[in-house]
Amino acid sequence: MDSMLFREVAEHYEKLEAASSRLKMMELLSELFKEAKQGEIRKLIYMTQGILVPNFEGIEFGVAEKMLAEAIAAATGYTKEQVESAYKRHGDMGETALDLKKSTKLRRMSSKELDASEVYDTMLKMAKTSGQGSKDAKIKLLAELLASASPLEAKYMARYPIGQLRLGVGDSTILEALSISMTGSRDAKKELENAYNLCSDLGEVGETLAMKGIGAINRFGVALFKPIRPALAERLPTAEEILKKMGGKCAVEQKYDGFRCQIHKDGKKVKIYSRNLEETTGMYPDIVEYVTTGIKAQRTIFEGEALAFNESTEQFLPFQETIQRKRKHGIEEKATELPLHLFAFDLMMLDDRDYMKEPYETRRKALERTIGSAKGMSPTTRIIAIEAKQLEAFFETSVENGLEGIVAKDLNAPYIAGAREFSWIKMKRSYKGALSDTVDLVIVGYFLGRGSRAAFRFGGLLCAVYNPKRDIFETISKIGTGFTEANMEAFRQLLDKSVVKSKPARVDSDITPDFWVEPKHVVTVRADEITKSPMHTCGRERDESGNEVGYALRFPRIVGDGFVRKDKSTSEATTTKEVKEMYRQQKRVGVS
Numbered sequence: 001m002d003s004m005l006f007r008e009v010a011e012h013y014e015k016l017e018a019a020s021s022r023l024k025m026m027e028l029l030s031e032l033f034k035e036a037k038q039g040e041i042r043k044l045i046y047m048t049q050g051i052l053v054p055n056f057e058g059i060e061f062g063v064a065e066k067m068l069a070e071a072i073a074a075a076t077g078y079t080k081e082q083v084e085s086a087y088k089r090h091g092d093m094g095e096t097a098l099d100l101k102k103s104t105k106l107r108r109m110s111s112k113e114l115d116a117s118e119v120y121d122t123m124l125k126m127a128k129t130s131g132q133g134s135k136d137a138k139i140k141l142l143a144e145l146l147a148s149a150s151p152l153e154a155k156y157m158a159r160y161p162i163g164q165l166r167l168g169v170g171d172s173t174i175l176e177a178l179s180i181s182m183t184g185s186r187d188a189k190k191e192l193e194n195a196y197n198l199c200s201d202l203g204e205v206g207e208t209l210a211m212k213g214i215g216a217i218n219r220f221g222v223a224l225f226k227p228i229r230p231a232l233a234e235r236l237p238t239a240e241e242i243l244k245k246m247g248g249k250c251a252v253e254q255k256y257d258g259f260r261c262q263i264h265k266d267g268k269k270v271k272i273y274s275r276n277l278e279e280t281t282g283m284y285p286d287i288v289e290y291v292t293t294g295i296k297a298q299r300t301i302f303e304g305e306a307l308a309f310n311e312s313t314e315q316f317l318p319f320q321e322t323i324q325r326k327r328k329h330g331i332e333e334k335a336t337e338l339p340l341h342l343f344a345f346d347l348m349m350l351d352d353r354d355y356m357k358e359p360y361e362t363r364r365k366a367l368e369r370t371i372g373s374a375k376g377m378s379p380t381t382r383i384i385a386i387e388a389k390q391l392e393a394f395f396e397t398s399v400e401n402g403l404e405g406i407v408a409k410d411l412n413a414p415y416i417a418g419a420r421e422f423s424w425i426k427m428k429r430s431y432k433g434a435l436s437d438t439v440d441l442v443i444v445g446y447f448l449g450r451g452s453r454a455a456f457r458f459g460g461l462l463c464a465v466y467n468p469k470r471d472i473f474e475t476i477s478k479i480g481t482g483f484t485e486a487n488m489e490a491f492r493q494l495l496d497k498s499v500v501k502s503k504p505a506r507v508d509s510d511i512t513p514d515f516w517v518e519p520k521h522v523v524t525v526r527a528d529e530i531t532k533s534p535m536h537t538c539g540r541e542r543d544e545s546g547n548e549v550g551y552a553l554r555f556p557r558i559v560g561d562g563f564v565r566k567d568k569s570t571s572e573a574t575t576t577k578e579v580k581e582m583y584r585q586q587k588r589v590g591v592s
Protein backbone atom coordinates (compact mmCIF):
# COMPACT_ATOMS: atom_id res chain seq x y z
CA MET A 1 0.00 0.00 0.00
CA ASP A 2 1.08 3.53 -0.60
CA SER A 3 2.38 5.49 2.32
CA MET A 4 0.55 8.48 3.63
CA LEU A 5 1.46 11.76 2.00
CA PHE A 6 2.29 14.82 4.05
CA ARG A 7 -0.10 16.68 1.77
CA GLU A 8 -2.99 14.70 3.25
CA VAL A 9 -1.83 15.57 6.75
CA ALA A 10 -1.55 19.26 5.93
CA GLU A 11 -4.98 19.31 4.33
CA HIS A 12 -6.52 17.73 7.40
CA TYR A 13 -4.69 20.13 9.69
CA GLU A 14 -6.04 23.05 7.72
CA LYS A 15 -9.59 21.77 8.15
CA LEU A 16 -8.99 20.98 11.82
CA GLU A 17 -7.84 24.51 12.42
CA ALA A 18 -11.02 25.85 10.88
CA ALA A 19 -13.36 23.37 12.62
CA SER A 20 -15.95 25.14 14.70
CA SER A 21 -17.05 22.25 16.88
CA ARG A 22 -15.41 19.43 18.74
CA LEU A 23 -17.58 16.97 16.84
CA LYS A 24 -16.23 18.19 13.55
CA MET A 25 -12.67 17.96 14.89
CA MET A 26 -13.31 14.39 15.90
CA GLU A 27 -14.61 13.51 12.47
CA LEU A 28 -11.58 15.01 10.74
CA LEU A 29 -9.08 13.51 13.11
CA SER A 30 -10.50 10.00 12.94
CA GLU A 31 -10.59 10.23 9.17
CA LEU A 32 -6.90 11.15 9.20
CA PHE A 33 -6.00 8.30 11.57
CA LYS A 34 -7.93 5.86 9.42
CA GLU A 35 -5.78 6.70 6.44
CA ALA A 36 -2.52 6.01 8.23
CA LYS A 37 -0.80 2.70 7.65
CA GLN A 38 0.07 0.58 10.70
CA GLY A 39 3.65 1.73 10.82
CA GLU A 40 2.74 5.40 10.44
CA ILE A 41 0.21 5.93 13.17
CA ARG A 42 2.75 6.51 15.95
CA LYS A 43 4.49 9.25 14.00
CA LEU A 44 1.20 10.79 12.93
CA ILE A 45 0.01 10.98 16.54
CA TYR A 46 3.20 12.65 17.73
CA MET A 47 2.99 15.07 14.84
CA THR A 48 -0.58 15.97 15.72
CA GLN A 49 0.47 16.50 19.33
CA GLY A 50 3.21 18.80 18.06
CA ILE A 51 5.97 16.64 19.57
CA LEU A 52 8.56 14.18 18.27
CA VAL A 53 8.58 11.64 21.08
CA PRO A 54 6.74 11.52 24.39
CA ASN A 55 7.89 14.28 26.72
CA PHE A 56 9.63 11.91 29.10
CA GLU A 57 12.12 11.00 26.39
CA GLY A 58 13.26 14.59 26.39
CA ILE A 59 14.01 15.11 22.69
CA GLU A 60 13.21 18.67 21.67
CA PHE A 61 13.38 20.29 18.26
CA GLY A 62 15.90 22.91 19.32
CA VAL A 63 14.72 25.29 16.61
CA ALA A 64 14.43 28.98 17.41
CA GLU A 65 12.25 31.30 15.35
CA LYS A 66 15.32 32.96 13.90
CA MET A 67 16.62 29.63 12.62
CA LEU A 68 13.27 28.88 11.07
CA ALA A 69 13.28 32.29 9.36
CA GLU A 70 16.67 31.44 7.87
CA ALA A 71 15.38 28.10 6.63
CA ILE A 72 12.36 29.77 5.03
CA ALA A 73 14.67 32.29 3.38
CA ALA A 74 16.89 29.54 1.98
CA ALA A 75 13.90 27.58 0.72
CA THR A 76 12.18 30.49 -0.99
CA GLY A 77 15.06 32.61 -2.18
CA TYR A 78 13.97 35.64 -0.16
CA THR A 79 16.32 37.41 2.19
CA LYS A 80 16.15 36.98 5.96
CA GLU A 81 14.89 40.56 6.22
CA GLN A 82 12.08 39.84 3.78
CA VAL A 83 11.08 36.78 5.77
CA GLU A 84 11.10 38.81 8.97
CA SER A 85 8.97 41.56 7.52
CA ALA A 86 6.45 38.99 6.24
CA TYR A 87 6.43 37.54 9.74
CA LYS A 88 5.67 40.98 11.19
CA ARG A 89 2.73 41.21 8.85
CA HIS A 90 1.30 37.76 9.55
CA GLY A 91 2.33 37.25 13.18
CA ASP A 92 2.63 33.57 12.38
CA MET A 93 5.54 31.61 10.94
CA GLY A 94 3.14 29.19 9.26
CA GLU A 95 1.35 31.91 7.31
CA THR A 96 4.71 33.45 6.52
CA ALA A 97 5.98 30.21 5.00
CA LEU A 98 2.73 29.72 3.08
CA ASP A 99 2.81 33.24 1.70
CA LEU A 100 6.44 33.17 0.62
CA LYS A 101 6.14 29.70 -0.89
CA LYS A 102 3.24 30.93 -2.97
CA SER A 103 5.07 33.95 -4.30
CA THR A 104 8.56 32.51 -4.70
CA LYS A 105 10.00 32.12 -8.14
CA LEU A 106 12.01 29.10 -7.06
CA ARG A 107 10.62 25.85 -8.32
CA ARG A 108 9.71 23.07 -5.91
CA MET A 109 12.87 21.09 -5.34
CA SER A 110 11.47 17.69 -6.12
CA SER A 111 8.55 16.63 -8.21
CA LYS A 112 7.84 13.70 -5.92
CA GLU A 113 5.39 14.42 -3.13
CA LEU A 114 6.67 14.10 0.44
CA ASP A 115 5.59 11.21 2.65
CA ALA A 116 4.34 12.07 6.12
CA SER A 117 6.91 9.66 7.60
CA GLU A 118 9.69 11.31 5.67
CA VAL A 119 8.81 14.70 7.13
CA TYR A 120 8.67 13.27 10.64
CA ASP A 121 11.95 11.37 10.22
CA THR A 122 13.74 14.47 8.97
CA MET A 123 12.39 16.52 11.87
CA LEU A 124 13.63 13.86 14.30
CA LYS A 125 17.02 13.74 12.64
CA MET A 126 17.17 17.51 12.86
CA ALA A 127 16.27 17.46 16.56
CA LYS A 128 18.99 14.93 17.29
CA THR A 129 21.67 16.97 15.53
CA SER A 130 23.86 18.43 18.22
CA GLY A 131 27.31 19.82 18.87
CA GLN A 132 29.42 22.15 16.80
CA GLY A 133 27.85 23.33 13.58
CA SER A 134 24.51 21.81 14.54
CA LYS A 135 22.66 25.07 14.09
CA ASP A 136 23.57 25.29 10.42
CA ALA A 137 22.93 21.60 9.91
CA LYS A 138 19.44 21.98 11.38
CA ILE A 139 18.64 24.98 9.21
CA LYS A 140 19.80 23.02 6.16
CA LEU A 141 17.57 20.03 6.91
CA LEU A 142 14.60 22.26 7.50
CA ALA A 143 15.27 24.31 4.39
CA GLU A 144 15.43 21.16 2.26
CA LEU A 145 12.09 20.02 3.58
CA LEU A 146 10.53 23.42 2.97
CA ALA A 147 12.00 23.57 -0.51
CA SER A 148 10.26 20.33 -1.44
CA ALA A 149 6.95 21.35 0.09
CA SER A 150 3.81 22.91 -1.32
CA PRO A 151 2.76 26.23 0.27
CA LEU A 152 0.19 24.50 2.50
CA GLU A 153 2.65 21.81 3.54
CA ALA A 154 5.21 24.51 4.32
CA LYS A 155 2.72 26.20 6.63
CA TYR A 156 2.55 23.22 8.99
CA MET A 157 6.18 22.27 8.49
CA ALA A 158 7.13 25.72 9.75
CA ARG A 159 4.79 25.65 12.72
CA TYR A 160 5.63 22.13 13.90
CA PRO A 161 9.24 22.56 15.09
CA ILE A 162 8.52 25.81 16.97
CA GLY A 163 5.63 24.28 18.92
CA GLN A 164 2.92 26.41 17.31
CA LEU A 165 0.73 24.01 15.36
CA ARG A 166 -2.43 25.75 16.63
CA LEU A 167 -4.67 22.75 16.02
CA GLY A 168 -6.28 22.87 19.47
CA VAL A 169 -6.18 19.09 19.83
CA GLY A 170 -5.83 17.53 23.30
CA ASP A 171 -4.99 14.05 24.62
CA SER A 172 -8.61 13.19 25.09
CA THR A 173 -9.50 14.32 21.58
CA ILE A 174 -6.81 12.06 20.16
CA LEU A 175 -7.92 9.05 22.23
CA GLU A 176 -11.50 9.41 21.12
CA ALA A 177 -10.56 9.86 17.48
CA LEU A 178 -8.37 6.75 17.69
CA SER A 179 -11.27 4.78 19.08
CA ILE A 180 -13.58 5.91 16.31
CA SER A 181 -11.07 5.36 13.53
CA MET A 182 -10.09 1.84 14.53
CA THR A 183 -13.11 0.36 16.23
CA GLY A 184 -15.88 2.32 14.53
CA SER A 185 -17.22 3.79 17.79
CA ARG A 186 -16.06 5.90 20.71
CA ASP A 187 -16.70 3.03 23.14
CA ALA A 188 -13.07 1.96 23.29
CA LYS A 189 -11.98 5.38 24.53
CA LYS A 190 -11.98 4.33 28.19
CA GLU A 191 -9.80 1.29 27.47
CA LEU A 192 -7.42 3.38 25.43
CA GLU A 193 -7.28 5.93 28.20
CA ASN A 194 -6.37 3.24 30.72
CA ALA A 195 -3.52 2.13 28.52
CA TYR A 196 -2.41 5.74 28.11
CA ASN A 197 -2.45 6.22 31.88
CA LEU A 198 -0.03 3.32 32.21
CA CYS A 199 2.51 4.40 29.61
CA SER A 200 2.00 8.16 29.07
CA ASP A 201 2.61 7.63 25.38
CA LEU A 202 -0.23 8.21 22.91
CA GLY A 203 1.92 7.01 20.02
CA GLU A 204 2.47 3.69 21.75
CA VAL A 205 -1.26 3.32 22.45
CA GLY A 206 -2.20 4.10 18.84
CA GLU A 207 0.39 1.75 17.43
CA THR A 208 -0.60 -1.11 19.76
CA LEU A 209 -4.22 -0.67 18.77
CA ALA A 210 -3.40 -0.56 15.07
CA MET A 211 -1.07 -3.53 15.12
CA LYS A 212 -2.44 -5.82 17.81
CA GLY A 213 -6.00 -4.74 18.39
CA ILE A 214 -8.09 -3.90 21.40
CA GLY A 215 -7.20 -7.15 23.19
CA ALA A 216 -3.61 -5.97 23.50
CA ILE A 217 -4.84 -2.61 24.82
CA ASN A 218 -6.73 -4.42 27.56
CA ARG A 219 -3.65 -6.43 28.47
CA PHE A 220 -1.52 -3.30 28.83
CA GLY A 221 0.53 -3.28 32.02
CA VAL A 222 3.11 -1.05 33.65
CA ALA A 223 6.56 -1.09 32.09
CA LEU A 224 9.95 0.09 33.25
CA PHE A 225 11.00 3.49 31.93
CA LYS A 226 7.49 4.31 30.76
CA PRO A 227 6.23 6.69 33.45
CA ILE A 228 2.78 5.98 34.87
CA ARG A 229 0.46 8.98 34.92
CA PRO A 230 0.25 9.93 38.59
CA ALA A 231 -2.69 9.25 40.90
CA LEU A 232 -4.10 12.53 42.21
CA ALA A 233 -5.92 13.49 45.39
CA GLU A 234 -9.38 14.95 45.88
CA ARG A 235 -9.98 17.52 48.62
CA LEU A 236 -12.22 17.58 51.68
CA PRO A 237 -12.17 20.18 54.45
CA THR A 238 -12.79 18.14 57.61
CA ALA A 239 -11.66 14.93 59.27
CA GLU A 240 -15.29 13.81 59.70
CA GLU A 241 -16.02 14.05 56.02
CA ILE A 242 -12.86 12.24 55.07
CA LEU A 243 -13.61 9.32 57.36
CA LYS A 244 -17.19 9.13 56.21
CA LYS A 245 -16.13 9.08 52.58
CA MET A 246 -13.59 6.34 53.35
CA GLY A 247 -16.19 4.14 55.01
CA GLY A 248 -15.07 4.73 58.61
CA LYS A 249 -11.46 3.60 58.33
CA CYS A 250 -8.47 4.78 56.32
CA ALA A 251 -4.73 5.32 56.31
CA VAL A 252 -3.59 8.88 56.97
CA GLU A 253 -0.17 9.88 55.70
CA GLN A 254 1.81 13.02 56.32
CA LYS A 255 1.80 15.31 53.30
CA TYR A 256 5.26 16.54 52.34
CA ASP A 257 5.87 19.58 50.20
CA GLY A 258 8.69 18.80 47.80
CA PHE A 259 9.13 17.19 44.39
CA ARG A 260 7.08 14.19 43.39
CA CYS A 261 9.42 11.48 42.13
CA GLN A 262 8.42 8.33 40.26
CA ILE A 263 11.41 6.05 40.41
CA HIS A 264 12.09 3.25 37.92
CA LYS A 265 14.91 0.82 38.69
CA ASP A 266 16.24 -1.99 36.55
CA GLY A 267 19.44 -3.34 38.11
CA LYS A 268 21.88 -0.44 38.13
CA LYS A 269 19.79 1.65 35.75
CA VAL A 270 17.66 4.22 37.53
CA LYS A 271 15.41 6.92 36.12
CA ILE A 272 13.26 9.46 37.90
CA TYR A 273 10.14 11.14 36.49
CA SER A 274 8.43 14.26 37.78
CA ARG A 275 4.76 14.97 38.56
CA ASN A 276 4.32 16.07 34.96
CA LEU A 277 6.21 13.09 33.60
CA GLU A 278 9.43 14.66 32.53
CA GLU A 279 12.60 12.77 33.14
CA THR A 280 14.43 14.56 35.95
CA THR A 281 17.05 11.96 36.89
CA GLY A 282 19.86 14.49 36.46
CA MET A 283 18.46 16.66 39.22
CA TYR A 284 18.80 13.97 41.87
CA PRO A 285 22.28 12.38 42.06
CA ASP A 286 21.70 11.73 45.76
CA ILE A 287 18.43 9.86 45.28
CA VAL A 288 19.86 7.83 42.41
CA GLU A 289 22.64 6.75 44.77
CA TYR A 290 20.24 5.85 47.59
CA VAL A 291 18.29 3.71 45.14
CA THR A 292 21.24 1.93 43.54
CA THR A 293 22.97 1.23 46.83
CA GLY A 294 20.03 0.78 49.16
CA ILE A 295 17.32 -1.04 47.23
CA LYS A 296 17.83 -4.78 46.93
CA ALA A 297 15.03 -5.44 44.45
CA GLN A 298 16.30 -5.91 40.89
CA ARG A 299 13.37 -4.22 39.23
CA THR A 300 10.84 -1.88 40.76
CA ILE A 301 8.70 1.19 40.20
CA PHE A 302 7.79 3.25 43.23
CA GLU A 303 6.86 6.78 44.10
CA GLY A 304 7.59 9.36 46.76
CA GLU A 305 8.08 13.00 47.63
CA ALA A 306 11.64 14.31 47.85
CA LEU A 307 12.41 17.27 50.06
CA ALA A 308 15.31 18.88 51.88
CA PHE A 309 15.56 17.26 55.27
CA ASN A 310 18.04 17.59 58.08
CA GLU A 311 18.82 13.97 58.94
CA SER A 312 20.49 14.93 62.26
CA THR A 313 17.76 17.08 63.71
CA GLU A 314 15.06 15.30 61.70
CA GLN A 315 13.64 18.63 60.67
CA PHE A 316 11.86 19.24 57.40
CA LEU A 317 13.09 22.21 55.45
CA PRO A 318 10.62 24.60 53.84
CA PHE A 319 9.83 24.37 50.15
CA GLN A 320 11.88 27.55 49.52
CA GLU A 321 14.95 25.50 50.47
CA THR A 322 13.97 22.37 48.55
CA ILE A 323 13.28 24.39 45.40
CA GLN A 324 16.94 25.39 45.27
CA ARG A 325 17.66 21.87 44.09
CA LYS A 326 15.89 22.66 40.84
CA ARG A 327 18.87 23.79 38.80
CA LYS A 328 20.93 23.12 35.71
CA HIS A 329 24.39 23.86 37.10
CA GLY A 330 26.22 23.03 40.28
CA ILE A 331 23.92 20.08 40.91
CA GLU A 332 26.45 17.94 42.75
CA GLU A 333 27.58 20.76 45.10
CA LYS A 334 24.02 21.69 45.93
CA ALA A 335 23.16 18.03 46.55
CA THR A 336 25.95 17.87 49.15
CA GLU A 337 24.87 21.12 50.74
CA LEU A 338 21.17 20.34 50.70
CA PRO A 339 20.59 16.59 50.53
CA LEU A 340 17.10 15.38 49.88
CA HIS A 341 15.20 12.68 51.69
CA LEU A 342 12.68 10.58 49.83
CA PHE A 343 9.42 9.85 51.61
CA ALA A 344 8.05 6.92 49.63
CA PHE A 345 4.30 6.60 49.43
CA ASP A 346 3.43 4.02 46.79
CA LEU A 347 4.70 1.04 44.85
CA MET A 348 3.50 0.01 41.41
CA MET A 349 5.83 -2.79 40.34
CA LEU A 350 8.21 -5.12 42.12
CA ASP A 351 10.39 -7.73 40.46
CA ASP A 352 8.10 -7.94 37.45
CA ARG A 353 4.92 -8.26 39.44
CA ASP A 354 2.40 -5.57 38.56
CA TYR A 355 0.98 -4.11 41.79
CA MET A 356 -1.37 -1.57 40.22
CA LYS A 357 -4.53 -3.50 41.00
CA GLU A 358 -3.46 -4.60 44.47
CA PRO A 359 -5.13 -2.81 47.38
CA TYR A 360 -3.26 0.10 48.99
CA GLU A 361 -2.37 -1.92 52.07
CA THR A 362 -0.70 -4.68 50.03
CA ARG A 363 1.24 -2.10 48.04
CA ARG A 364 2.29 -0.35 51.22
CA LYS A 365 3.62 -3.58 52.77
CA ALA A 366 5.59 -4.33 49.61
CA LEU A 367 6.89 -0.74 49.65
CA GLU A 368 8.06 -1.06 53.26
CA ARG A 369 9.89 -4.31 52.44
CA THR A 370 11.48 -2.75 49.36
CA ILE A 371 12.75 0.37 51.10
CA GLY A 372 13.95 -1.55 54.17
CA SER A 373 16.54 0.55 55.92
CA ALA A 374 17.95 2.18 52.79
CA LYS A 375 19.84 5.42 53.44
CA GLY A 376 18.04 8.67 52.60
CA MET A 377 14.67 7.02 52.14
CA SER A 378 11.78 5.98 54.29
CA PRO A 379 8.12 5.21 53.86
CA THR A 380 5.85 8.14 54.74
CA THR A 381 4.80 8.41 58.37
CA ARG A 382 1.21 7.29 58.73
CA ILE A 383 -1.51 6.07 61.02
CA ILE A 384 -4.63 4.02 60.47
CA ALA A 385 -7.56 6.11 61.67
CA ILE A 386 -11.02 4.98 62.70
CA GLU A 387 -12.01 8.16 64.52
CA ALA A 388 -12.15 11.75 63.35
CA LYS A 389 -10.31 12.83 66.51
CA GLN A 390 -7.31 10.66 65.60
CA LEU A 391 -7.23 12.03 62.09
CA GLU A 392 -7.55 15.59 63.30
CA ALA A 393 -4.75 15.18 65.85
CA PHE A 394 -2.45 13.65 63.23
CA PHE A 395 -3.21 16.56 60.90
CA GLU A 396 -2.40 19.11 63.63
CA THR A 397 0.90 17.43 64.48
CA SER A 398 1.89 17.30 60.83
CA VAL A 399 1.22 20.99 60.43
CA GLU A 400 3.13 21.80 63.63
CA ASN A 401 6.09 19.90 62.20
CA GLY A 402 6.11 22.24 59.25
CA LEU A 403 4.30 19.97 56.81
CA GLU A 404 1.44 20.86 54.52
CA GLY A 405 -1.19 18.58 55.97
CA ILE A 406 -2.21 15.01 55.32
CA VAL A 407 -3.28 12.68 52.54
CA ALA A 408 -5.87 10.08 53.55
CA LYS A 409 -5.87 6.84 51.61
CA ASP A 410 -8.50 4.21 51.02
CA LEU A 411 -7.06 0.94 52.35
CA ASN A 412 -8.68 -1.16 49.63
CA ALA A 413 -8.21 1.01 46.55
CA PRO A 414 -5.93 0.11 43.63
CA TYR A 415 -3.46 2.65 42.25
CA ILE A 416 -5.66 4.81 40.05
CA ALA A 417 -3.32 6.16 37.40
CA GLY A 418 -3.93 9.55 35.84
CA ALA A 419 -7.08 10.38 37.77
CA ARG A 420 -8.22 12.51 40.68
CA GLU A 421 -10.30 10.19 42.81
CA PHE A 422 -11.50 9.94 46.40
CA SER A 423 -9.18 6.99 47.03
CA TRP A 424 -6.72 9.73 48.01
CA ILE A 425 -8.05 12.78 49.86
CA LYS A 426 -5.84 15.71 50.78
CA MET A 427 -6.45 18.14 53.60
CA LYS A 428 -4.10 21.07 53.73
CA ARG A 429 -3.61 23.56 56.51
CA SER A 430 -5.01 26.39 54.45
CA TYR A 431 -8.38 24.82 53.69
CA LYS A 432 -10.04 26.22 56.72
CA GLY A 433 -10.09 29.79 55.57
CA ALA A 434 -11.79 31.35 52.59
CA LEU A 435 -10.82 30.15 49.16
CA SER A 436 -7.16 29.70 49.97
CA ASP A 437 -6.39 26.98 47.49
CA THR A 438 -5.34 28.30 44.11
CA VAL A 439 -6.78 27.18 40.79
CA ASP A 440 -4.92 26.41 37.59
CA LEU A 441 -6.65 27.98 34.60
CA VAL A 442 -6.21 27.73 30.86
CA ILE A 443 -5.80 30.92 28.85
CA VAL A 444 -8.29 31.00 25.97
CA GLY A 445 -8.09 34.64 24.97
CA TYR A 446 -6.74 38.04 25.82
CA PHE A 447 -7.91 41.63 25.87
CA LEU A 448 -6.22 44.71 24.55
CA GLY A 449 -5.07 47.33 27.00
CA ARG A 450 -7.18 50.43 27.37
CA GLY A 451 -6.40 53.74 29.08
CA SER A 452 -2.97 53.72 30.63
CA ARG A 453 -2.48 50.16 29.51
CA ALA A 454 -3.04 50.84 25.84
CA ALA A 455 0.70 51.12 25.36
CA PHE A 456 1.16 47.46 26.21
CA ARG A 457 -1.54 46.18 23.89
CA PHE A 458 -2.47 43.91 26.77
CA GLY A 459 -5.27 44.40 29.24
CA GLY A 460 -5.99 40.98 30.68
CA LEU A 461 -6.76 37.33 30.13
CA LEU A 462 -9.85 35.27 29.50
CA CYS A 463 -9.40 32.05 31.44
CA ALA A 464 -11.17 28.72 31.57
CA VAL A 465 -11.31 25.49 33.50
CA TYR A 466 -11.22 22.07 31.86
CA ASN A 467 -14.29 19.89 31.68
CA PRO A 468 -12.92 16.41 30.95
CA LYS A 469 -16.39 14.96 30.47
CA ARG A 470 -17.01 17.26 27.51
CA ASP A 471 -13.32 17.65 26.63
CA ILE A 472 -14.06 21.36 26.49
CA PHE A 473 -12.72 24.49 28.18
CA GLU A 474 -15.36 26.51 30.02
CA THR A 475 -14.67 30.13 30.95
CA ILE A 476 -14.57 31.11 34.61
CA SER A 477 -12.76 34.42 34.82
CA LYS A 478 -11.42 37.53 33.20
CA ILE A 479 -8.17 38.41 34.90
CA GLY A 480 -7.05 42.00 34.78
CA THR A 481 -4.96 42.44 37.91
CA GLY A 482 -1.67 41.20 39.24
CA PHE A 483 0.37 41.95 36.13
CA THR A 484 3.60 43.93 36.17
CA GLU A 485 4.57 45.90 33.08
CA ALA A 486 7.15 43.29 32.19
CA ASN A 487 4.55 40.60 32.64
CA MET A 488 2.08 42.28 30.30
CA GLU A 489 4.68 42.52 27.60
CA ALA A 490 5.71 38.91 28.12
CA PHE A 491 2.12 37.65 28.02
CA ARG A 492 1.38 39.48 24.83
CA GLN A 493 4.50 38.20 23.13
CA LEU A 494 3.81 34.65 24.20
CA LEU A 495 0.12 34.66 23.37
CA ASP A 496 0.58 36.25 19.99
CA LYS A 497 2.29 33.04 18.97
CA SER A 498 -0.90 31.09 19.50
CA VAL A 499 -3.54 33.55 18.37
CA VAL A 500 -6.23 31.89 16.24
CA LYS A 501 -8.74 33.56 13.95
CA SER A 502 -11.93 32.45 15.62
CA LYS A 503 -13.10 30.80 18.82
CA PRO A 504 -11.26 27.47 19.16
CA ALA A 505 -13.59 24.49 18.70
CA ARG A 506 -12.97 23.17 22.21
CA VAL A 507 -13.75 26.46 23.97
CA ASP A 508 -17.20 27.24 25.34
CA SER A 509 -17.57 30.97 25.95
CA ASP A 510 -20.14 33.73 25.82
CA ILE A 511 -17.49 36.38 26.20
CA THR A 512 -15.53 37.41 23.14
CA PRO A 513 -12.01 38.58 23.91
CA ASP A 514 -10.06 40.84 21.57
CA PHE A 515 -7.96 37.82 20.59
CA TRP A 516 -8.68 34.13 20.87
CA VAL A 517 -5.70 31.94 21.61
CA GLU A 518 -5.23 28.22 21.23
CA PRO A 519 -5.73 26.69 24.69
CA LYS A 520 -2.22 25.63 25.63
CA HIS A 521 -1.02 27.79 28.52
CA VAL A 522 -1.89 27.42 32.20
CA VAL A 523 -1.74 30.11 34.90
CA THR A 524 -2.16 29.76 38.65
CA VAL A 525 -4.78 32.08 40.06
CA ARG A 526 -5.86 33.03 43.53
CA ALA A 527 -9.30 34.47 44.28
CA ASP A 528 -11.29 35.48 47.31
CA GLU A 529 -14.27 33.39 46.52
CA ILE A 530 -16.11 31.35 43.93
CA THR A 531 -19.40 32.98 43.01
CA LYS A 532 -22.28 32.10 40.71
CA SER A 533 -22.42 34.13 37.54
CA PRO A 534 -24.45 34.21 34.34
CA MET A 535 -21.41 35.45 32.40
CA HIS A 536 -19.36 32.30 32.48
CA THR A 537 -19.87 28.81 31.10
CA CYS A 538 -18.02 26.92 33.85
CA GLY A 539 -20.46 24.36 35.28
CA ARG A 540 -23.38 26.27 33.82
CA GLU A 541 -26.78 24.92 34.85
CA ARG A 542 -30.33 26.15 35.13
CA ASP A 543 -31.02 27.38 38.68
CA GLU A 544 -34.33 27.24 40.58
CA SER A 545 -35.65 30.34 38.85
CA GLY A 546 -34.84 28.94 35.45
CA ASN A 547 -31.80 31.15 34.80
CA GLU A 548 -28.63 29.73 33.37
CA VAL A 549 -25.77 30.30 35.81
CA GLY A 550 -22.19 29.23 35.89
CA TYR A 551 -19.31 29.83 38.26
CA ALA A 552 -16.89 32.74 38.40
CA LEU A 553 -14.00 33.95 40.55
CA ARG A 554 -14.23 36.99 42.78
CA PHE A 555 -11.10 39.19 42.80
CA PRO A 556 -8.93 36.87 40.74
CA ARG A 557 -5.21 37.56 40.50
CA ILE A 558 -2.24 35.72 39.05
CA VAL A 559 0.10 34.17 41.58
CA GLY A 560 3.48 32.43 41.56
CA ASP A 561 5.97 34.28 39.44
CA GLY A 562 3.01 35.82 37.66
CA PHE A 563 3.50 33.99 34.42
CA VAL A 564 2.45 30.77 32.71
CA ARG A 565 3.10 27.41 34.36
CA LYS A 566 5.53 25.48 32.22
CA ASP A 567 4.95 22.31 34.20
CA LYS A 568 1.20 21.97 33.71
CA SER A 569 -0.64 21.01 30.58
CA THR A 570 -4.18 22.12 29.83
CA SER A 571 -5.62 18.72 30.70
CA GLU A 572 -4.12 19.14 34.17
CA ALA A 573 -5.89 22.43 34.78
CA THR A 574 -8.53 22.70 37.49
CA THR A 575 -11.70 20.95 36.36
CA THR A 576 -15.32 22.07 36.41
CA LYS A 577 -16.06 19.35 38.93
CA GLU A 578 -13.37 20.65 41.28
CA VAL A 579 -14.72 24.19 41.07
CA LYS A 580 -18.20 22.96 41.99
CA GLU A 581 -16.75 21.03 44.90
CA MET A 582 -14.72 24.03 46.09
CA TYR A 583 -17.85 26.17 45.88
CA ARG A 584 -19.74 23.66 48.00
CA GLN A 585 -16.95 23.46 50.59
CA GLN A 586 -16.53 27.22 50.77
CA LYS A 587 -20.24 27.64 51.43
CA ARG A 588 -20.06 25.27 54.32
CA VAL A 589 -16.90 26.64 55.89
CA GLY A 590 -18.55 30.04 55.61
CA VAL A 591 -16.66 32.82 53.96
CA SER A 592 -16.50 35.84 56.18
Ligand code: ATP
Pocket: 232, 233, 253, 254, 255, 256, 257, 259, 260, 275, 305, 345, 380, 407, 426
Ligand atom coordinates in the same frame (compact mmCIF):
# COMPACT_ATOMS: atom_id res chain seq x y z
P1 ATP B 1 -2.26 17.74 42.38
O1 ATP B 1 -0.90 17.12 42.36
O2 ATP B 1 -3.24 16.95 43.18
O3 ATP B 1 -2.73 18.18 41.05
P2 ATP B 1 -1.02 19.98 43.45
O4 ATP B 1 0.03 19.89 42.40
O5 ATP B 1 -1.54 21.31 43.84
O6 ATP B 1 -2.22 19.08 43.13
P3 ATP B 1 -1.02 19.09 46.12
O7 ATP B 1 -2.30 19.77 46.34
O8 ATP B 1 0.13 19.54 46.96
O9 ATP B 1 -0.46 19.17 44.68
O10 ATP B 1 -1.28 17.53 46.40
C1 ATP B 1 -0.82 16.39 45.80
C2 ATP B 1 0.69 16.16 45.88
O11 ATP B 1 1.14 15.96 47.21
C3 ATP B 1 1.13 14.88 45.19
O12 ATP B 1 1.25 15.05 43.82
C4 ATP B 1 2.48 14.58 45.86
O13 ATP B 1 3.50 15.21 45.13
C5 ATP B 1 2.38 15.27 47.20
N1 ATP B 1 2.43 14.37 48.37
C6 ATP B 1 3.08 14.67 49.52
N2 ATP B 1 2.94 13.72 50.42
C7 ATP B 1 2.17 12.74 49.87
C8 ATP B 1 1.66 11.51 50.33
N3 ATP B 1 1.92 11.06 51.55
N4 ATP B 1 0.90 10.78 49.48
C9 ATP B 1 0.62 11.23 48.24
N5 ATP B 1 1.08 12.40 47.74
C10 ATP B 1 1.84 13.17 48.55
